[in-house]
Amino acid sequence: MIGIELLTAEIPGLRLPDLERWIGNDWVRPGHDGNAYVFVEVDVARIRLIQELRDELQIDEDALPVVLMLLDQLYDLRRRMRELGTAIERTVPDEIRQALARDLAKSGSG
Amino acid sequence: MARDATPAAISRAYRKLAKRHHPDLNPGNAEAESRFKVIAAANQLLSDPEKRTRFDNGEIDAEGQERARPPPYRDYAAGEPGRRYGRAAPQAEGWSADEFGDIFGTMFRGDRRPSGPQRGADQHYTLVADFLDAVNGATRRLTLPDGRTLDVKIPVGTSEGHILRLRGQGGGGAQGGSHGDALIEIHVTAHRFYQRDGSDIRLVLPVSLPEAALGGLVEVPTPGGPVRMRIPAGSDSGTELRLRGRGVPAHGGKAPGDLYATLRVTLGKPDPGLMEFLRHWKPEHPADPRQAMETDVIEAGA
Structure with missing residues (x-):
């Protein structure tokens, strides 16, 4: 967990007004410690991602929310799939898991 | 990339490749990550004129300039920390049966079986x-x-x-x-004259004036066939008589129902003899059948 000073040191080229705007747009959702923002690793990585999308891939800020929304849905789904996988591992007997795997392999190729 | 590519062309080419191979846009694809590292390293290298010269001269290799990339967003996003950027509110919540029904169909709903023999529809x-x-x-x-x-x-x-x-x-x-x-x-379907009332059956039974006044045996149609019933002398219109056990037959452990016949006295066509008799008839106990309904009557036409 880091404050805003460490964050700007860690991400070269990050401008504070940009960050404030991204937080205002709800693209970045830091925690709070009194009046100060605190950032955890996922926030830092996300800020870096937004920066890369904008500066390196030249996705302008008008288009960014669409990209972020789709990404959030993608990761949501992946998290759910992971939960499903864990639940299957925990609860489903081996032979059914194997049958499931065979069936999925079939539907993937067909 | 040609040896004489301009910086603008290099950066265009980089963007094109990066958009395809950025690891955060390709979660779960390990190849995208390594490809992107190569692309990013190449871009860094080629964007620096001095290094580019050295690379072109074979003095340094392409990987040599790769700076350690911090962990990509995807390392967090699909895990527990990524929840705060999920569709729903950041707080953790479990699965509901409705969730992802569009993907998993009904397999998480209630007690439906996910596979195996399925009974046909009713x-x-x-x-x-x-x-x-x-x-x-x-x-x-x-x-x-x-x-x-x-x-x-x-x-x-x-x-x-x-x-x-x-x-x-x-x-x-x-x-x-x-x-x-x-x-x-x-x-x-409705019947012409029977009405069901649970196990009982009701009907309106028309009787003649002599039958009502003098009493006697009349034939009553019942669902099980005609049955003779005795009408007591002096039975008024509306009198309800019961034929025990002549309703709905016994079924499913239930006793047979009864048949209730409500008498309706019918005069039929005017009969001169009867009219003559009634004109001269002096009842032994004259009675007003509407006595019970009497209120302060306003004489019609008065």
Whole structure:
């Protein structure tokens, strides 16, 4: 967990007004410690991602929310799939898991 | 990339490749990550004129300039920390059965089985039954939309809206599952003069003036056939007489119902002899049948 000073040191080229705007747009959702923002690793990585999308891939800020929304849905789904996988591992007997795997392999190729 | 590529061309080419191979846009694809590292390193290298010269001269290799990339967003996003950027509110919540129903169908709903033999669907039909068939029971043939015929046994004492279940006569099952059932809803038609009241049956029984006044045996139609009933002398119109056990026959552990006949005295065509008699008739106990209804009467026409 880091404050805003460490964050700007860690991400070269990050401008504070940009960050404030991204937080205002709800693209970045830091925690709070009194009046100060605190950032955890996922926030830092996300800020870096937004920066890369904008500066390196030249996705302008008008288009960014669409990209972020789709990404959030993608990761949501992946998290759910992971939960499903864990639940299957925990609860489903081996032979059914194997049958499931065979069936999925079939539907993937067909 | 050509040896004489301009910086603008290099950066265009980089963007094109990066958009395809950025690891955060390709979660779960390990190849994208390593490809992107190469692309990013190459970009860094080629964007620096001095290094580019050295690379072109074979002095340094492409990987040599790769600076350690911090962990990509995807390392967090699909895990627990990524929840705060999920669609829903950041707080953790479990699965609900409705969730992802569009992907997983009904497999998480209730007690449905996810696989294996599935029983065929129940199919619904309606059958209109005659009043007396519903009282006495009958067998009727039902032709189904698919051309099959079913002999439907209407049990004794079937009431309106009753649903008969014919096991195994519904839709076919899947993967060796059994057939569904045919569910047949019975609608009972009204009768000309009988009315059902549970197990009892009611009817209005017209009687003649002499039958009502003098009493006697009259024949009453019942669902089980005509039955002779004694009418007491001096029975008024509206008198209710009961024929025990002549309603709906015993069924399903229920005792037979009764038949209630409500008398309705009918005069028929005017009879000169009767009219002559009534003109001279002096009742022994004159009575006003509307006495109980009397209020402060305003004489009509007064």
